Amino acid sequence: SSTPKMKKKVLLMGASGSGKTSMRSLIFSNNPASLTARLGATIDVEQNHVRFLGDLVLNLWDCGGQDAFMDSYLTTQKSTIFQQVGVMIYVFDVETREVGKDLEYYRDCLAGLQQFSPDAAIFLLVHKMDLVREPRQPTFDKKKQDLQEASGDADISVFGTSIYDESLYKAWSNIVHTLIPNASILSRHLATFAAACNATEVVLFERTTFLVIATSSSNAASVSETSSGIVELDSKRYERTSELIKAFKHSCSRIREEFRSLELELYDFTAVLDEMTRNTYVMIIVHDPTIEVAALKLNIRLARRKFEELQSDSLVSA
Amino acid sequence: LNVHRSSSDSVARTKILLLGLRRAGKTSIQQVLFNNLPPKQTFYLETTMRIVKHHVDTVIPLEIWDCPANTTVESLGAPLSQFSTIIFVIDIRDLYNQPISKLVEFIVASYSDNPDISLEVFVHKAEKLQEDDKIENFRQIHERVSDRLLDMSPEYEQMQLNFHLTSVYDHSLHEAFSRVLHKLIESLPYLEELLNVFCANSQSPKAFLFDTRSRLYIATDASPVDSATHNLCCDYLQMLNSFGPLYKSITASPSRQRLSGTSTPNIPPPTA
Ligand SMILES: Nc1nc2c(ncn2[C@@H]2O[C@H](COP(=O)(O)OP(=O)(O)OP(=O)(O)O)[C@@H](O)[C@H]2O)c(=O)[nH]1
Ligand SMILES: Nc1nc2c(ncn2[C@@H]2O[C@H](COP(=O)(O)OP(=O)(O)O)[C@@H](O)[C@H]2O)c(=O)[nH]1
Ligand SMILES: [Mg+2]
Numbered sequence: 197s198s199t200p201k202m203k204k205k206v207l208l209m210g211a212s213g214s215g216k217t218s219m220r221s222l223i224f225s226n227n228p229a230s231l232t233a234r235l236g237a238t239i240d241v242e243q244n245h246v247r248f249l250g251d252l253v254l255n256l257w258d259c260g261g262q263d264a265f266m267d268s269y270l271t272t273q274k275s276t277i278f279q280q281v282g283v284m285i286y287v288f289d290v291e292t293r294e295v296g297k298d299l300e301y302y303r304d305c306l307a308g309l310q311q312f313s314p315d316a317a318i319f320l321l322v323h324k325m326d327l328v329r330e331p332r333q334p335t336f337d338k339k340k341q342d343l344q345e346a347s348g349d350a351d352i353s354v355f356g357t358s359i360y361d362e363s364l365y366k367a368w369s370n371i372v373h374t375l376i377p378n379a380s381i382l383s384r385h386l387a388t389f390a391a392a393c394n395a396t397e398v399v400l401f402e403r404t405t406f407l408v409i410a411t412s413s414s415n416a417a418s419v420s421e422t423s424s425g426i427v428e429l430d431s432k433r434y435e436r437t438s439e440l441i442k443a444f445k446h447s448c449s450r451i452r453e454e455f456r457s458l459e460l461e462l463y464d465f466t467a468v469l470d471e472m473t474r475n476t477y478v479m480i481i482v483h484d485p486t487i488e489v490a491a492l493k494l495n496i497r498l499a500r501r502k503f504e505e506l507q508s509d510s511l512v513s514a
Numbered sequence: 515l516n517v518h519r520s521s522s523d524s525v526a527r528t529k530i531l532l533l534g535l536r537r538a539g540k541t542s543i544q545q546v547l548f549n550n551l552p553p554k555q556t557f558y559l560e561t562t563m564r565i566v567k568h569h570v571d572t573v574i575p576l577e578i579w580d581c582p583a584n585t586t587v588e589s590l591g592a593p594l595s596q597f598s599t600i601i602f603v604i605d606i607r608d609l610y611n612q613p614i615s616k617l618v619e620f621i622v623a624s625y626s627d628n629p630d631i632s633l634e635v636f637v638h639k640a641e642k643l644q645e646d647d648k649i650e651n652f653r654q655i656h657e658r659v660s661d662r663l664l665d666m667s668p669e670y671e672q673m674q675l676n677f678h679l680t681s682v683y684d685h686s687l688h689e690a691f692s693r694v695l696h697k698l699i700e701s702l703p704y705l706e707e708l709l710n711v712f713c714a715n716s717q718s719p720k721a722f723l724f725d726t727r728s729r730l731y732i733a734t735d736a737s738p739v740d741s742a743t744h745n746l747c748c749d750y751l752q753m754l755n756s757f758g759p760l761y762k763s764i765t766a767s768p769s770r771q772r773l774s775g776t777s778t779p780n781i782p783p784p785t786a
Contacts, residue, residue: 396761397761425763425764426763426764427761427762427763427764428762428763428764429760429761429762430759430760430761430762432760433760433761436756436760437757437760440753440756440757441753443749443753444749444750444753447745447746447749447750448746450742450745450746451742451743451745451746453746460754460757462754462757462758463758464762464763465761465763467757467761481761483761483763
């Protein structure tokens with residue numbers, strides 16, 4: 197492609213053992229959660245370039261969290277680490293026994309970021325939520341409040357996550373969303389496409405990570421009315437879908453089969469998942485029983501070019 | 515087949531006995547297969563104190579008796595002749611005499627009360643061991659049971675015993691239980707023949723007929739079952755079952771509802 201590449205630097209920070217490398221390997225390398233137990237501590241910074249949408253390249257900086265490394269990020273390496281950052285993701289192990297030290301390092305990193313990249317988006321992940329006893333919400337709320345206090349007037353987003361469920365996909369879909377500036381235009385076109393297919397909903401995923409890029413519905417309303425009745429949509433459906441497809445892709449790779457597309461005809465709806473553009477997959481959910489799968493697949497083929505254009509536009513104009 | 519009507523519900527249910535020592539994994543097996551319990555959650559199951567009878571509706575109605583470890587032929591409360599199958603669960607790391615004595619006790623009783631009963635041994639928690647140790651322990655358990663039976667009387671050799679390696683953490687449990695189920699399905703030869711015809715005409719390399727909810731396969735064509743393919747089918751069904759509720763219809767039109775309980779994903783089902 198001739199359009200210039202757009203690089204976004206993403207900092208992944210947090211105490212050693214908090215789960216940074218684990219989530220990276222789940223989201224970007226399609227590894228199952230069970231394999232993360234084998235990961236060793238990250239030494240210094242591990243840089244990775246991940247081709248995301250079209251010409252958007254994520255430059256991931258996985259910063260090993262042992263004290264010696266942290267101290268050097270905050271002193272000698274300070275400008276290298278914190279300049280030109282698009283997003284900083286700070287990971288907190290919810291079960292850590294060193295809350296005080298955790299927050300202290302976080303405040304220092306925040307100060308460094310504000311000095312060198314004042315416009316960077318900030319995401320705080322309260323991680324390993326699976327280890328918290330039910331009910332988990334109060335624990336999360338408390339943590340969130342502490343983090344808000346520690347952040348002063350910085351604009352932050354806090355998510356509870358675990359590599360063992362869909363919460364990780366929700367957080368990361370939100371993170372990448374901030375990196376795709378014109379996602380709302382994609383959304384509008386998806387809505388048009390959904391109407392053309394008589395679909396209840398259409399969702400666009402990034403191809404390798406299966407993170408949600410855009411959806412046809414402007415709000416994530418959980419009930420919608422279609423020609424064939426009232427449909428109840430699970431509020432976690434996007435991240436659950438990402439998780440399910442990723443897990444299934446992994447199953448396919450185990451028998452050296454490549455995952456290509458899916459057609460599910462379930463009890464009360466049809467779902468078609470197919471390649472939309474070079475970097476995306478589209479999923480169409482249809483409740484109308486008169487709509488044939490073949491028609492949906494044809495529509496996808498016809499929409500491809502338009503979406504290729506939109507995708508590169510949305511990045512160039514950014 | 516030994517099918518008995520119980521008074522509480524009118525369908526005839528095929529009875530299966532689930533036996534084994536304490537913490538062998540009997541309740542876990544029942545719950546993971548038929549109650550969708552995530553394998554990790556089996557850790558929190560409490561010890562079964564008395565016999566619990568579970569009604570399960572797969573392709574044939576089953577009644578599974580989850581028995582506490584101290585159950586004996588006498589305390590069972592029903593003659594062995596009422597059961598079609600005994601599944602005996604042994605923890606793969608448990609190489610001692612106790613489970614084997616218990617198993618032999620039931621084999622001997624079956625020999626006189628119900629020689630047609632299917633005897634299935636689930637050598638369980640297999641994922642805990644490395645491949646070599648797994649095979650070695652499996653072989654030792656098999657050998658010890660045979661030796662004990664032979665010591666008692668050569669006539670017990672007629673009792674057909676089937677050994678399976680199982681674990682709730684992978685699909686080996688589903689595969690083993692499917693094989694147990696096959697012996698109970700009278701129409702199996704016809705189903706298998708239909709699948710053979712299907713494969714021949716559609717040039718499918720493999721076909722399984724699955725019960726979608728339990729992810730047990732009811733029949734397959736004559737070509738050998740390759741575990742990797744079987745696992746992929748189970749993964750696919752797991753995804754299908756989880757996917758359905760995400761976009762549920764409250765008032766779907768009746769015409770929408772074209773799929774019922776079972777479907778036939780032929781391989782490869784999900785890849786285009
Ligand atoms: N229970 C639970 N464990 C997790 C989760 N995420 C990661 N872990 C475990 O946490 C341990 C440490 O994970 P890493 O990803 O290596 O941690 P890190 O933040 O990269 O650590 P450094 O590289 O030393 O900074 C691993 O054993 C993971 O399996 C989670 O969501 N829940
Ligand atoms: N590693 C492993 N543990 C298992 C497996 N199946 C069951 N368990 C564990 O074994 C323990 C006893 O299981 P339970 O079903 O209560 O045994 P029961 O007394 O025979 O009913 C539980 O802690 C389960 O988590 C398995 O396949 N692998
Ligand atoms: Mg690391």
